[in-house]
Amino acid sequence: NARKNHIDCLVCLGGNGTQKNAMRLHEAGLDVLTLPKTIDNDVAGTDITFGFDSSMAIATEAIDRLHTTASSHHRAIVCEIMGHKAGWLALGAGIAGGADVILLPEIPYDLEHVVAHLVERRHHNKRFSIIAVAEGAVPKNDKNRAERAQPQEEVEGLIQEPVASRVAREIQQAAGIEVRYTSLGHVQRGGSPTATDRLLSTRLGTKAGELLHDGVYNVMVGINGNDCVAVPLAEVAGHTKVVPPNHPWLKTAALVDTCLGDKIEFKE
Known part of the structure; x- marks a missing residue:
């Protein structure tokens, strides 16, 4: 179809799955160009993806709103945040929203x-306490850690118990x-994008045009x-960018007395 329609290059916007499939098309003989679009x-190969800032803003507002009920009823509230197998969303929104505990797949x-x-x-x-939990968060020494780290809809094709539910019950x-x-679920994926994401996607798009x-x-x-590079x-294809152990956001969270799920030593 690409040859029949005289397509010189296919432009693909998306996350890791899109990058891998674009690579497969390239290996099959089709020229491609991709842009990083995912909330995760x-x-x-990129410092940030467009969609991330908008989703982080939604999750941050949700944590802000949960403070009202948590403080008035003297409760602990667990908020599950997306992110696939990486903790960027939960970490960023957790810090910005003032979560007291942040649980990530990386820790x-x-x-x-x-x-x-x-x-x-x-x-x-x-x-009261607010616990921000990434959807890929897993307990330490869990024999089923690899399975639990999968997003809910990917485990045997069934919808599993939300991570937030399990963590709330355990606590x-x-x-x-x-x-x-x-659990915020797919609410995080829609709505009006932030100015930061609009600017970022426009910059990446114009660079792609060049x-x-x-x-x-x-x-x-x-x-x-x-x-823009x-x-x-x-x-890019087949590689996942997770939160590194010495990332400045982790240090920031620790310095404001946020529990990250386990004891962490930061190397200078």
Whole structure:
């Protein structure tokens, strides 16, 4: 069809699945060019993806709103946030929204450590807590960790118990405090994009137009610092960008006394 319609290059916008399929098309003989579009911010070769800021803003507002009920009813509330197998959304929204606990796929959580943090807050007369949980969060030393890390709809084709539900039940049983949970689900994927995402996508789009004009194919247009750059698709496809152990956001969260699920040592 591409040859019949005289298509010089197919432009693909999307996340990791899109990047991998674009690479397959390239290997089959079709020139491609891709842009990183996903709320998960987990595409390799770019500092940020468009869609991420909008989704993070929605999750941050949700955490803000949960503070009202949590504080008035003296409860702990678990909020499940998307992100696939990476914790960027939960970490960013958790810090921005003032979550007291943030659980990420990159840091398997120790339930005893989390409970101790929540109990200590109560001892200091902080009668409520907000726990931001990434959908890929898994407990430490869990034999089923690999399976639990899969998004709900991908495990044996069945809808599994929400991660937030499991975490809420575990905390309530271990700490003896009243816990509620909510899962934002696909609410995070829609609505009006932020100005930051509109600017980012326009910059990437115009850079893609320039590359197409110059005949530069089989690359992804990414962001490196303040620059739009062409990244070889081979360096992107099949790679996932997760939160590194020394990322500044993790250090920031720790410095404002946010529990990250386990004890963490930051190397200088």
